[in-house]
Amino acid sequence: MDLWKQLKIKWKKVLVVWNWSYKNMWDELILLWTIKLLLEQEKEIYVSAYNISRLKSFLAQFVDVEQINFLREIPKWFRSFFRFITDKSSRTLKKYKEMDSVIIWWWEILTEEIPNAYWYRLVSIRPCLRKKEKPNLYLMWGIQVPQKEINNRLFKYLMNRVNYVYARDLESVYELKKYWFENAEFFMDTSYFAYEWKSVNEKNVRQKYIVVNVNKNWENFLDDIIHDVQYYLDEWYNILYVPVAKGKTDQYSDSYYFKKIKQACKRDDRFEILDREENFWKFAEKVANAEVVISTRLHLFLISSFLGVRTKVYPYQKKILKMQEVLRNMEWTMNSEE
16 A cells, blocks of 8 residues: 555655654654655655764665765753854754654644743754745644633644644644644654554564553553552563663653562563664564563554554553553454453
């Protein structure tokens, strides 16, 4: 099925602005297939990145990175300021201004659940908007119409410059059209196409372990998650923990919560880390053979759903609820627990 033909991006030079969360598995899979879709259309692809060498290393498992141009991302607060300066910033800004089209995406790309999301996205593309002929501007994934006045102003400013929206859930499409923006349609989260999930499904053999992931929003579900993990420990299952996001602080590093769960269950011998970075193929096979996947992150919930593994998800944000509905409509959650 030539689904790439549905992603109608005009002109030749296309910039992909992404990566709010550095070293985040799902962001990387979404980026991977977005790149593949654009390569099918023979676009000249530019990717805005925080850590170019590290991103190249990940993508090289799947595509020829020599076909991709990488630009240092525009500094947002102090996050990437020094990298940007040392990477000859004036030359980088010139490249941004040369783009014909710009795709902006991220899980919930514009939402008040994340502080400063509206301002952050404008900063990401500001050099592109300063050229005389404005580029074609596309938004992809989840969007929530803001309620706060300052966010409303930023949102209106941005939407007045957007050509088209590809939203991964129907609620976003409906809200945008109700808002006044008509050029919006559903397009499945591209991570859905990033990997040959079916080929792994055919080899599924349930083994005596479960896969777990928790992020910084887990506290609301602490007692429930500990209870779930303890139940499987009592049944002599091993616990494989996936650090989906690998931030540099305890708050944004999933490994921090691995330690918290182990301490709560008072068992070190039955816990181990399941790394998803070194070899993604082996990681997917390991998840596919799990008895169950327990997660608070959308990322792992979707992977296990695509692989046909029984999944228990604790939805801490609206994006998870919306994607659960999308998967139900696509009949992906026959084996899932809610």
